[in-house]
Amino acid sequence: MIKLTGLVKRYPGRTVTANAVDGLDLEIPDGKLVSLLGPSGCGKTTTLRMIAGLERNDGGTIEIDNKVVSDPSRRIYLGADRRPIGIVFQSYAIWPHMTVAQNVMFPLRVGKAKVSRDEANRRALEALDMVGLADFATRPAPDLSGGQQQRVALARALVRQPKVLLLDEPLSNLDKGLRDRMRDQIREVQLQLGITTVFVTHDQDEALAISDDVVVMNYGNIVERGLPQEIYTFPRDEFTARFLGVSNSVEGIVKTVDTDGSITVDTASGTLSCVKAPNVRVGDGVSVFMRPESLRLSRKEGSWPGTVEFSIYHGDCWDYHVRVGTELMRVRVYQEKVGVAHGHPVFLTPDPEVAIVVPKRPIDAGSAAAAATA
Template sequence: MDTTTICLDVRDLVKDYPVDGASDHRAVGGVSLTIAEGEMYTLLGPSGCGKSTTLRCVAGLEQPDSGRIELAGVPVVDQGVHVPTERRDIGMVFQSYAIWPHMSVFENVAFPLRVDGRRRTKKEVRRRVEEVLGTVRLADVASRSATQLSGGQQQRLALARALIREPRLLLLDEPLSNLDARLRDQMRVELRDLQRRLNVTALFVTHDQAEALSMSSRIAVMDQGRVVQEGTPREIYQRPATRFVADFVGTANLLDAEVVERAADGWLLRTAAGVVRASCPDGTRVGDQVTMTFRPEDIRMHLSPPGAAATGTTMLAGTVDRVDFFGESVECQVSCGAAVLLVHRHPQAAPQEGDTVHIELAAEGCAVLTDRGARLPAAAPVAKAG
């Protein structure tokens, strides 16, 4: 990465919180990340994994125990260095909008300009506030009291206030999670468009995988204070590195597997569902115990017996145990050998419970994770996939 384009660099960040005055709880355990100018970079992970603590250290609202943070090449946290929040070139939006109820919409946005110690003419303040209010589509309610806004409008107001000083970095902590589902979907698109249009760099925190996948240039998946995988949304979804990532981001079928053979068209893995063709990483050896994963929407399901499996695919027979209707799709639980697989289908092509079906898996959709799989029970040799 060209060093001139780096907006934020976080190295080996550690933050402990004291618990009952006794032993410390490690909220962030050595997080490193680098964000380029113009990125929408997301910290994604379950509740309590350290996302907000990381963000608050970047904001200067928490003092880390160790580590270094550079904003646009300038250290803001380092040994003996702790630049206060107001001198970091950042804008912040949190889950609670934290707008000032006693001020008008206009005054809420103008406020950061009035207190930053720079002299500006009234005319200049007005011009800038009107411009930002136009950007977030609030120009026509500028004179209203901030409390007379809807949830979505209040969140746009919080965003306008964060943007007014044209910060180098925008910090967003679950900014959409207080909105109802429909508004959240709408704001998601709006926020992403706005971020791209203004080309502002953003560090975004969420536990919502749909938000992360649809909005981010890159995602860091966090677990227990650490980044466990970093990549583009497609990399994270299609090539999860671990069971945790496969399971947390989207729905995954996970099978313990044993590598049994290197065939001409890929590796053969013995699983509880049968023998499956999969793509394996370099260095794989026959006898390895691994975990294999594939997505429910990557499975093709045939209701009548198909011909022989195409090259590089596996065909498995199964029985439909259960069909759940989700509107745009159905989720089927299919028993295959001793495994239960999840398969997603269009509702118009849904099988009935009790149907015998044939499951087709392409080897390239079956990935092997870095986690070692549990040893499978020694079984009678399974009929070869075919």
């Protein structure tokens, strides 16, 4: 298990917020893969580096496997070499003068974890076999492709049999096809070993596909945490909704609240029904977010009249950009082009089952703390 309590990191001269990481609380259960997802500068990589022992935290505590590895208030600090972690960086950090096997066995040939050359070679071959590279053991490391080098880095991170695996945007240097395959292999290995894993990324698709839990970060702290399908389908915070690419939103006032939790919202485009809503009251200001695929486009009369401004072909779908009043809505259609072009009048009908309602009033601190440990 990883437990972070009140974690703080300060950088002198930082102007965006006082702290790069600002009192963060997070628990990651044994055997789970948790993604830290957020934009550049949100504190996700700094958090990972503090877990690894590559950065010293200025406040708070870090526990790994029920042992405190850093607590400035008690002058406790174990360096990276004394923590039960393996780490894979964004850059492969493969040594070009070594073979594949020599790269992987290196952590076993230095420091207090040093073992015999025969034992190091045996364990290196086991790790390479786990990532499908046992047949490449004697090759010079630079002869491998980018995807293969990243698998070498993963094998090297696992060769010491760590309690925790830390992955700092490990897929960002790969092309899309390799990225998808490598992502799936990381998840397969993680499940096979049952190793507690922290995966840092700014890519929502990676986080949603690979994680047991997704932790959304911004300004050095947690915005919200949840299962991938929960975070994607019903984010509880406006920042999360926008960061996860929910491009359509309307502002409104709650008109009615039914006993089953469904509500109606008065917007500039008309009244909108929403089946699932958070704890809101009549008269509350809300933002209603709608994913492009949850809007139905038709030339027959529907909820919102609009005009097509342009369309974009993506291969498996079309995106239509439709002007509704003062708002430009994006609609995704997974079928052949529906026969509308620039300037055509159309109607949009939102799906009330998947409309995302986010209150405009701030969420209280207790709710935020509960989300961090959920």
